[in-house]
Amino acid sequence: MYLxxxxxxxxxxxxxxxxxxxxxxxxxxxxYGLQPPESARRSGGLTxxxxxxxxxxxxxxxxxxxxxxxxxxxxxxxxxxxxxxxFQHETLELLERWPLPSPAQAIGTWQNTxxxxxxxxxxxxDADLVNWRTxxxxxxxxxxxxxxxxxxxxxxxxxxxxxxxxxxxxRALQDLHSGRFFGWVGMVIVDAASIxxxxxxxxxxxxWTRYSTSRSRR
Numbered sequence: 431m432y433l434x435x436x437x438x439x440x441x442x443x444x445x446x447x448x449x450x451x452x453x454x455x456x457x458x459x460x461x462y463g464l465q466p467p468e469s470a471r472r473s474g475g476l477t478x479x480x481x482x483x484x485x486x487x488x489x490x491x492x493x494x495x496x497x498x499x500x501x502x503x504x505x506x507x508x509x510x511x512x513x514x515x516x517f518q519h520e521t522l523e524l525l526e527r528w529p530l531p532s533p534a535q536a537i538g539t540w541q542n543t544x545x546x547x548x549x550x551x552x553x554x555x556d557a558d559l560v561n562w563r564t565x566x567x568x569x570x571x572x573x574x575x576x577x578x579x580x581x582x583x584x585x586x587x588x589x590x591x592x593x594x595x596x597x598x599x600x601r602a603l604q605d606l607h608s609g610r611f612f613g614w615v616g617m618v619i620v621d622a623a624s625i626x627x628x629x630x631x632x633x634x635x636x637x638w639t640r641y642s643t644s645r646s647r648r
Contacts, residue, residue, distance in 0.1 A: 448600035474499025498575030
């Protein structure tokens with residue numbers, strides 16, 4: 431029953447969205463030894479902890495290497511190391527994700543448009559954030575988006591939110607099904623139970639075959 435209860439949901443993991451559902455119960459997270467990154471950084475109303483981006487209400491999107499966020503013409507543009515993410519400013523509805531040609535170092539605004547600093551050049555967007563041109567020097571007066579480390583008391587809130595997303599229900603069920611959840615002892619028990627089930631099936635089949643044969647002779 432244990433193997434069925436933990437294995438059957440895994441057969442329908444995508445339909446049940448197990449990979450997108452998380453376990454936030456602290457004792458389970460402690461059992462796994464899961465701890466969030468130490469720092470939380472804020473820019474443009476967004477807070478980054480590791481590769482997770484939060485607003486004041488909760489998780490927003492995954493973005494690796496957060497470099498800052500700026501607001502232009504009702505659009506919030508967040509820069510990661512390898513991509514830009516565009517949101518509707520008021521609702522934070524995800525609009526688009528754009529890969530970058532080279533890693534970003536900073537993002538800012540200039541004359542009501544977006545400027546992006548990459549490793550060897552500066553990218554300047556048009557008013558619609560569609561077309562970009564490359565410059566070797568930044569335009570005068572660029573307002574670069576600051577990225578500030580939050581004080582420990584404020585960072586603790588977002589670190590807790592991050593920690594609650596570290597363990598998916600799918601991963602926990604996989605570990606329970608295999609016995610890994612309980613360490614090597616659990617794995618041995620599950621393996622032994624699996625072998626016992628095979629033994630019971632084979633021995634039961636042998637007994638049924640002998641019984642059927644004896645009845646046919648009679």
